[in-house]
Amino acid sequence: xxxxxxxxxxxxxxxxxxxxxxxxxxxxxxxxxxxxxxxxxxxxxxxxxxxxxxxxxxxxxxxxxxxxxxxxxxxxxxxxxxxxxxxxxxxxxxxxxxxxxxxxxxxxxxxxxxxxxxxxxxxxxxxxxxxxxxxxxxxxxxxxxxxxxxxxxxxxxxxxxxxxxxxxxxxxxxxxxxxxxxxxxxxxxxxxxxxxxxxxxxxxx
Numbered sequence: 608x609x610x611x612x613x614x615x616x617x618x619x620x621x622x623x624x625x626x627x628x629x630x631x632x633x634x635x636x637x638x639x640x641x642x643x644x645x646x647x648x649x650x651x652x653x654x655x656x657x658x659x660x661x662x663x664x665x666x667x668x669x670x671x672x673x674x675x676x677x678x679x680x681x682x683x684x685x686x687x688x689x690x691x692x693x694x695x696x697x698x699x700x701x702x703x704x705x706x707x708x709x710x711x712x713x714x715x716x717x718x719x720x721x722x723x724x725x726x727x728x729x730x731x732x733x734x735x736x737x738x739x740x741x742x743x744x745x746x747x748x749x750x751x752x753x754x755x756x757x758x759x760x761x762x763x764x765x766x767x768x769x770x771x772x773x774x775x776x777x778x779x780x781x782x783x784x785x786x787x788x789x790x791x792x793x794x795x796x797x798x799x800x801x802x803x804x805x806x807x808x809x810x811x812x
Contacts, residue, residue: 609634609782618648621786626659628795636666649675689718707738716753727761743774750775772805
């Protein structure tokens with residue numbers, strides 16, 4: 608689950624609902640918050656995820672990840688390089704890299720990414736500057752090219768989750784599919800169940 612803030616819903620609210628619905632990883636993402644707010648939110652999310660036995664990944668900010676003792680950091684193409692981040696956080700931190708095409712995915716794998724955040728798979732309303740969607744064919748091609756775990760993101764809903772898993776995604780990251788739902792916990796539970804069902808049908812990838 609990638610957190611956002613919406614009117615009346617904080618990062619904590621959305622993360623808690625997602626965890627209650629079965630989410631095992633929370634990625635804290637806020638492109639516009641001050642460093643003070645980033646730390647406060649991340650600290651609160653760290654307590655939540657630790658108590659729930661879930662993982663916390665911090666988007667972009669290696670310093671915040673270290674400060675709150677998160678489990679990992681997720682880096683975009685314009686952030687610190689994986690090598691630079693690894694020198695800072697050491698070997699015990701998870702480091703994920705965003706990729707929007709096969710070249711970026713191959714580079715991330717060669718650099719030693721622990722996972723690749725791949726997308727957008729489909730058109731998405733959650734990111735204004737998103738790259739063109741690659742579709743399932745793009746996901747399949749990249750799955751056949753790299754051995755690194757792939758977490759698919761972008762336009763993923765209950766209507767297409769199962770086909771994304773069957774196409775080779777090891778994990779699914781959602782934003783609006785949970786955050787915009789009237790009952791976020793129920794939406795997260797439905798998504799979690801669908802992922803598990805698709806994995807079973809695909810031979811438990």
